[in-house]
Amino acid sequence: MTEPVTGIALAVVIVGLALTTLVTRTSFLLAGSRLKLGHRIEVALRYAPVCTLSAIIVPDVLMHGGTWDLSPLNPRLIGVVAAGLWLCVSRNIVGCLAAGLLAFTLARLYL
Amino acid sequence: MGIDAEYRQLVNVRSARRAAFHAGQRAILPSLPGSAAWGLISGVAMVKGGLAVPWAITMSLLVYGASAQLAALPLIAAGAPLWVIVATGFITNLRFVIYSAALRPHFANEPFRVRAVLGFFMTDFTFTLFMRRAQAGTLPETDRDAWFAGVCSNNWLTWQTCAITGIVAASTVPTQWGLEFTGTLALAALVGPSLNVRPALVGAVFAGVVALLSHGLPFRLGLFCAAIVGIIAASVTDAFRAPPAGAPA
Numbered sequence: 508m509t510e511p512v513t514g515i516a517l518a519v520v521i522v523g524l525a526l527t528t529l530v531t532r533t534s535f536l537l538a539g540s541r542l543k544l545g546h547r548i549e550v551a552l553r554y555a556p557v558c559t560l561s562a563i564i565v566p567d568v569l570m571h572g573g574t575w576d577l578s579p580l581n582p583r584l585i586g587v588v589a590a591g592l593w594l595c596v597s598r599n600i601v602g603c604l605a606a607g608l609l610a611f612t613l614a615r616l617y618l
Numbered sequence: 619m620g621i622d623a624e625y626r627q628l629v630n631v632r633s634a635r636r637a638a639f640h641a642g643q644r645a646i647l648p649s650l651p652g653s654a655a656w657g658l659i660s661g662v663a664m665v666k667g668g669l670a671v672p673w674a675i676t677m678s679l680l681v682y683g684a685s686a687q688l689a690a691l692p693l694i695a696a697g698a699p700l701w702v703i704v705a706t707g708f709i710t711n712l713r714f715v716i717y718s719a720a721l722r723p724h725f726a727n728e729p730f731r732v733r734a735v736l737g738f739f740m741t742d743f744t745f746t747l748f749m750r751r752a753q754a755g756t757l758p759e760t761d762r763d764a765w766f767a768g769v770c771s772n773n774w775l776t777w778q779t780c781a782i783t784g785i786v787a788a789s790t791v792p793t794q795w796g797l798e799f800t801g802t803l804a805l806a807a808l809v810g811p812s813l814n815v816r817p818a819l820v821g822a823v824f825a826g827v828v829a830l831l832s833h834g835l836p837f838r839l840g841l842f843c844a845a846i847v848g849i850i851a852a853s854v855t856d857a858f859r860a861p862p863a864g865a866p867a
């Protein structure tokens with residue numbers, strides 16, 4: 508387990524990974540109109556973006572180097588809170604990114 | 619209808635599709651800084667994780683999935699069995715199956731190749747933007763496939779340009795600045811406004827907590843489990859919320 512994967516094996520891995528992206532992303536889309544999902548599923552899928560992104564964002568913000576960082580001085584937490592506050596005031600995404608990055612950078616440098 | 623009228627109609631259809639495509643390209647603009655930073659950092663991480671430049675570029679172009687690529691990197695460096703690496707990528711990508719199911723009704727009547735192409739180019743960013751517009755009722759009435767193609771094309775171009783820049787210039791890009799946080803912020807900014815209804819808020823909290831608790835699970839299973847738990851929590855909350863009479867479902 509110490510030698511990195513190289514050569515043909517690496518090519519196989521890359522093609523394999525590309526196939527996982529292709530298969531998962533196109534899966535239900537390719538079923539087209541033949542498939543009917545129930546109303547309950549359709550409702551559940553409306554919440555797919557918010558739940559999946561939350562599952563991505565929360566560990567990005569509250570984990571650092573494989574461990575939890577729940578401190579209120581966590582620069583990423585401060586950045587996300589600043590971005591959230593900006594978003595409450597204005598719907599401008601670029602301003603929200605700038606506010607979040609600024610708060611994050613200041614917290615990272617000075618806290 | 620004379621040939622002249624038919625021709626004029628064809629031109630109109632074409633220009634409407636082009637207009638939808640350009641509208642899509644514009645719609646994703648505010649999120650592009652997030653894609654750019656994420657692409658750049660992914661590119662740098664691939665090279666610093668031990669991939670040679672040509673392999674890293676090939677992977678970026680063929681896989682086009684930052685989270686699967688980053689999950690695979692340490693396994694490649696450690697010489698893990700091939701099936702373990704591919705399985706990890708697959709499970710990291712399982713959320714796309716949910717995305718695909720959510721997009722399906724919008725594109726069910728498009729030709730097979732359109733659905734295949736749109737599917738491959740769909741990402742966390744482009745999917746979230748599409749769904750937010752769909753729920754706000756601000757998607758174009760027609761030519762949604764052209765609109766989404768515009769969204770995806772700009773996102774793809776930005777991500778790939780930045781990823782390849784990161785791969786080629788890996789040693790000169792500063793990683794201690796936490797640039798990748800721009801990607802996290804851009805996702806948060808896209809999804810933030812959807813938190814204004816209780817089921818979404820409940821789902822987000824459940825998904826976030828499960829993601830934190832399940833972080834150590836093998837094959838990156840935590841992400842998918844967290845998403846599923848969140849979606850179930852949101853649906854249950856939604857079912858208990860009495861809909862106002864005559865509201866659209």
